[in-house]
Amino acid sequence: MSYSTAGQYLDDTDDAPVTVLERFATRGVLADEFISKVYSCPECTTEGLQYTTVCPACHDPHAVETEVIEHACGYVGPESEFDADDGYRCPDCDDELTSVDIEKQLRYVCKECSEQFQTPADRLWCRECAARMPPREATENVLYRYRLTRDGKQWLDRQKQARQQIVELFEERHLETTVDTTVATEDDATRAVHVLAEDSLMGERRVVAIHDTPALETVDPFCAFAEAADAHPVVITTSGAVEAAVATRATETELTVLALTEQGTLEAEYETVDEVRPPTDGLFQRLSAVLEIPGRR
Ligand SMILES: [Zn+2]
Ligand SMILES: [Zn+2]
Ligand SMILES: [Zn+2]
Incomplete structure (x- = not known):
């Protein structure tokens, strides 16, 4: 994120454009108007972070929502694990299942560590350096639009x-x-x-x-x-x-x-x-x- 137009008029020895603009806003020469916030990578400062969900256990993004079966004994696993030649069988307690015992539900299953969970963790990731971070750890930049105030105009004159x-x-x-x-x-x-x-x-x-x-x-x-x-x-x-x-x-x-x-x-x-x-x-x-x-x- 940069104020490139303002930056064009600054010298190498000046502070960053955002610092200069803020200083002028503080003095009343410029008025600032809130526009939005943008988030950038704390590692490489690239903007435009992408949202992804990750496994809360191993933090790998390769965790996908999968249909699973929960048996009355408490075992939960994908349908394929329950598949038997003559119907369904619980791979844990070995009980044969009738359809009554079968409760299908959607769960996240991590392909990396096989953890299953209802709610994945939130992450932002950088397309430039591939860093992943919790959203709150991304660098937040507040964007303002600046214009000359009446005092600023007088000062400038x-x-x-x-x-x-x-x-x-x-x-x-x-x-x-x-x-x-x-x-x-x-x-x-x-x-x-x-x-x-x-x-x-x-x-x-x-x-x-x-x-x-x-x-x-x-x-x-x-x-x-x-x-x-x-x-x-x-x-x-x-x-x-x-x-x-x-x-x-x-x-x-x-x-x-x-x-x-x-x-x-x-x-x-x-x-x-x-x-x-x-x-x-x-x-x-x-x-x-x-x-x-x-x-x-
Ligand atoms: Zn995992
Ligand atoms: Zn079972
Ligand atoms: Zn980055």
């Missing part, structure tokens, strides 16, 4: 606005500007960035990360990446605030922090907060791509 503003700023300075692109570092690592601006003549590069409230946890690796990519890191806050540690970093190192104002312009003044909730790195990029919002001017 804010991120989009920030990106638009920085692109305009760079283009005014005649920098070659690309949005939602990947940048390679000197050691051949690549990373997705919201905006890349380059002046090939001067050999200058800027990489931009847009967050609602940048935290050091995401800004730190971003700055390390920028250094490795020989680029100047720019972080934009769309809430107008950054984590205090990010502000410190901006004053002490080569890091530019810009804030998106209420009016939708960028400025160098911003507020600080003590701590920020979990990172949302790169999500604007993904959502904008999902919604096919034009990213390039």
Whole structure:
């Protein structure tokens, strides 16, 4: 089971699509709607397990419903065991049987261990790796459909606005500007960035990360990446605030922090907060791509 469409827009360094989607649902950016549950193999994660009944004694599936005869003495066996030349005879007590003594009934008979039983055990089995498991041991996945909420739309618009503003700023300075692109570092690592601006003549590069409230946890690796990519890191806050540690970093190192104002312009003044909730790195990029919002001017 996977959210492959969402997965397309995530980077290798991101959490699994389901984790990212759940995080956005928790934040109210996305609303989740229950669809169904699917069960997958705990051994190999293949979906679409098959149902089978098995012998409760030896757990072999080769147990089939068979017509059996129960004698008054208590012996139960298939009809063939009672067959005698002159009618029916109990193979256990050797009594001759008249039809009155014969009670035919359906029972499961295991072809592997010859156990007889009324109710077989339930199992699911995997067509891929042939693993068999009690139904409760299968991996249960709950499927949701996700859509943007009204808050999510506003949040997205804010991120989009920030990106638009920085692109305009760079283009005014005649920098070659690309949005939602990947940048390679000197050691051949690549990373997705919201905006890349380059002046090939001067050999200058800027990489931009847009967050609602940048935290050091995401800004730190971003700055390390920028250094490795020989680029100047720019972080934009769309809430107008950054984590205090990010502000410190901006004053002490080569890091530019810009804030998106209420009016939708960028400025160098911003507020600080003590701590920020979990990172949302790169999500604007993904959502904008999902919604096919034009990213390039
Ligand atoms: Zn058996
Ligand atoms: Zn008998
Ligand atoms: Zn399997």
